[in-house]
Amino acid sequence: MKTKYAIFFICIVALVIIEKESNILSRVSDKLIQRQTPLQTPQTPLDYSNMTQNGSLTVLKMLLSKLAGAAGNYSSLSEEEEEEQDDDDDDSLEESGERGSSGGRKHILLLATTRTGSSFVGEFFNQHGENMFYLFEPLWHVERMLTTVADTNNGTVLAGIYRDVIQGLFLCDFSPLEKFISPPPQDHVTPSLFRRESSISLCDEPVCTPVVKDVFERYHCKTRRCGPLNLTLASESCRAKQHHAIKTVRVRQLETLQPLVEDPHLDVRVIQLVRDPRAILASRMVAFSSKYQTWKTWAQGGQVPEDDEEVKRLKGNCDHIRMSAEVGLSRPRWLRNRYMLVRYEDIARYPMQKAEEMYRFTGIPFSPQAREWILKNTQTTQEASGIYSTQKNSSEQAEKWRFSIPFTLAQVVQRVCGPTMELFGYKLVTDEKTLTNKSVSLLEERRFQ
Ligand SMILES: *[C@@H]1O[C@H](CO)[C@@H](O)[C@H](O)[C@H]1NC(C)=O
Ligand SMILES: *[C@@H]1O[C@H](CO)[C@@H](O)[C@H](O)[C@H]1NC(C)=O
Ligand SMILES: *[C@@H]1O[C@H](CO)[C@@H](O)[C@H](O)[C@H]1NC(C)=O
Ligand SMILES: *[C@@H]1O[C@H](CO)[C@@H](O)[C@H](O)[C@H]1NC(C)=O
Ligand SMILES: *[C@@H]1O[C@H](CO)[C@@H](O)[C@H](O)[C@H]1NC(C)=O
DSSP states (O other), X not given: OHHHHHHHHHHHHHHHHHHHTHHHHHHHHHHHHHHHGGGOOOOOOSHHHHHHHOHHHHHHHHHHHHHHGGGSOOHHHHHSOOOOOOOSOOHHHHHHTOOGGGTTOOEEEEEOOTTSSHHHHHHHHHTTOTTEEEEEOTHHHHHHHHTTSGGGOOHHHHHHHHXXXXXXXXXXXXXXXXXXXXXXXXXXXXXOOTTGGGOHHHHSTTTSOOOOSGGGGGGOOSSSOOOSEEHHHHHHHHHHSSEEEEEESXXXXXXXXXXXXXXXXXXXXXXXXXXXXXXXXHHHHHHTTTTTHHXXXXXXXXXXXXXXXXXXXXXXXXXXXXXXXXXXXXXXXXGTTSEEEEEHHHHHHSHHHHHHHHHHHHTOOOOHHHHHHHHHHHSOOOOOSSTTOOOSOHHHHHHHHHHHSOHHHHHHHHHHHHHHHHHHTBOOOSSHHHHTOTTSOOBOOOOOO
16 A cells, blocks of 8 residues: 555656656657657557657656656556565565565676677676577667657666666566657567567577568568568567576666665666776777777877867776776675676686676576587687677787787777776786786676675
8 A cells, every 4th residue: 555655656756756857858758749649640540650660658657667767657567566675774684685575596697898798798688598598789769769859868867767667677568768769669569679589588499489470570580581570579478487697788887777786576686797998998989980980180290289189088987887887896785696797808818707606696607508609619719700799818808909909099098088997906017018918817806896
């Protein structure tokens, strides 16, 4: 009963707040309606058609659920049994890290930035076996839709929406995500889920439905031909699997996740993956060549202006990563035993050992399948077949950047990312010779727990 009143009260408060934000709201919803109406002729009487017909309602609901936090309108949440929340200071309970109502499920969130080997580390969990439901960058859809709308291209708003979409997905509720998939799914079926093939559970039975026509040619999963993705089936498959993992490069600040980590229906473990920022820059200059044109010009010997936007962006990225890690490493109560920092370089040197540590941290048994995958993919001599390839000789790859980044750019990174590098144990170099001398390690041995 108390809960009902609380929810009612929160909704009232939320409505008042939303009233204030109605400017943003109406402009966002206009954008959404513009996007959705030409693509969508509503045909079904399902709640889904309501949702797309009325963009403002969708956004209103979304913001409502955001503001109402865990008391929001996730259907799966209300179906679960309410359990008393233990509010006392029992450390032994905290230490065990168990959550009463998650039913032994673990929810792993792999946080990274691009070019830190997160696809590779994501595979450690994707390959776990049939008890794992893994999603690769679901927030891609949210970012794509919202950052084009100026009013929602706001870190605070975006972070809240990211958190809610993750929360939905951890509860096997795809509806918060569905609102951001474009074109909008028809009857919860979409051919457009970003990198579906990177998720084994989305390409396996029973989520892989037979291809009806060859029109669906481009919806194939890597290993088999599947029809467009039925999100209802995906949700059912998710519920049937014991553990859930999501990899994302889009969450910038760890503290924005506090309500998610504290959700009593979830048992969240956050793994933050970091890498030497000099290596990240070198790798991005290759992978995102056109975006990094400015850096490439500087690499040709141009002077790097102190206050250039690119340099500021680099500094901003480094600062966000460091601040998130500082929150995690300071072991606040809400994150205790739920946060792990992992360096890409350590995974590259000791993949099996690090994978074991990560599994131990999550409380999920390290499966023979995962072990086998790691063995196969860290010992291969085969050259990388593409920039997103995870089949690389990892220890060799981890050092390659030292020969591709010009010393002057390494210096720029060291200047703006110094505190971040210091925190993670990446040694600065003072001359080009040291940078390219393979017998000099740029890595300090560190333990982060
Ligand atoms: C859409 O929702 C708004 C309130 O959010 C309402 O005022 C409007 O009448 C609705 N439009 C349609 C077409 O249902
Ligand atoms: C982002 O939105 C929040 C809440 O609406 C607001 O307080 C903040 O000033 C905005 N930030 C920027 C940079 O616009
Ligand atoms: C998607 O899967 C659900 C659950 O099996 C099913 O009821 C529904 O008809 C499917 N949707 C389509 C469009 O095939
Ligand atoms: C991977 O690279 C390292 C460093 O160059 C080398 O010592 C090792 O033999 C390579 N492993 C394989 C299987 O090629
Ligand atoms: C590389 O570093 C090692 C160890 O500091 C040093 O002995 C060696 O002379 C260096 N090599 C070059 C080419 O500078």
